[in-house]
Amino acid sequence: MASRFLFLALFALAISHAFGSDPSQLQDFCVADPMSQVFVNGFVCKNPNAVTADDFFFSGLDKAGNTSNNLGSSVTPVSAANLGGLNTLGISLARLDFAPAGLIAPHYHPRATEILVVIEGTLYVGFVASTNNQLFTKVLNKGDVFVFPQGLIHFQFNKGWTNAVALSGLSSQNPGVVTVANAVFGSNPAISDDVLAKAFMLDKNTIDWLQAKFSAAN
Numbered sequence: 001m002a003s004r005f006l007f008l009a010l011f012a013l014a015i016s017h018a019f020g021s022d023p024s025q026l027q028d029f030c031v032a033d034p035m036s037q038v039f040v041n042g043f044v045c046k047n048p049n050a051v052t053a054d055d056f057f058f059s060g061l062d063k064a065g066n067t068s069n070n071l072g073s074s075v076t077p078v079s080a081a082n083l084g085g086l087n088t089l090g091i092s093l094a095r096l097d098f099a100p101a102g103l104i105a106p107h108y109h110p111r112a113t114e115i116l117v118v119i120e121g122t123l124y125v126g127f128v129a130s131t132n133n134q135l136f137t138k139v140l141n142k143g144d145v146f147v148f149p150q151g152l153i154h155f156q157f158n159k160g161w162t163n164a165v166a167l168s169g170l171s172s173q174n175p176g177v178v179t180v181a182n183a184v185f186g187s188n189p190a191i192s193d194d195v196l197a198k199a200f201m202l203d204k205n206t207i208d209w210l211q212a213k214f215s216a217a218n
């Protein structure tokens with residue numbers, strides 16, 4: 001009986017591992033067909049006979065994103081949504097731009113680990129472990145690399161006096177992003193302020209004030 005339970009537990013663990021990242025592909029490629037009305041996990045494949053080199057190509061990542069916003073940062077994703085050849089390949093890319101003191105606010109990717117390389121400037125980056133809330137941080141300069149494990153809350157902040165640029169590789173064709181403050185204080189409809197006042201140990205007026213700010217930002 002105990003060994004049967006152990007077998008089931010290990011089997012469940014194996015299954016959960018198998019789905020810990022994007023599923024592996026069953027063919028060379030499955031270029032996304034954006035016109036399809038069929039909904040599958042990812043995108044339907046375009047007819048392989050109609051695939052060309054352009055389906056694996058994206059141009060424009062040399063251009064800086066617009067950082068004229070409250071946070072002073074910009075993310076330019078290259079994912080299966082705008083590079084159809086990435087469909088089913090389990091990988092994507094993003095260009096990150098920062099004005100001086102620009103911030104990519106604490107967020108997590110539900111489907112991807114992120115590996116970042118600084119191209120220009122100086123970034124203060126970090127993530128928080130889920131087990132004990134331990135914070136891991138580092139100051140990165142040009143050429144430095146840092147990895148943010150899948151599903152963990154992390155941030156990137158430009159602590160230099162110049163613009164900063166980084167590139168991130170992500171282990172999903174569609175990493176997703178949950179920006180913590182926006183999700184909690186700017187959800188639609190709003191989470192009850194009774195809930196948030198208790199959760200954040202704040203009075204309800206402060207919660208209402210935060211909710212007004214973030215619902216306007218979302």
Ligand code: MN
Pocket residue numbers: 107108109114148154
């Ligand atoms: Mn990220």
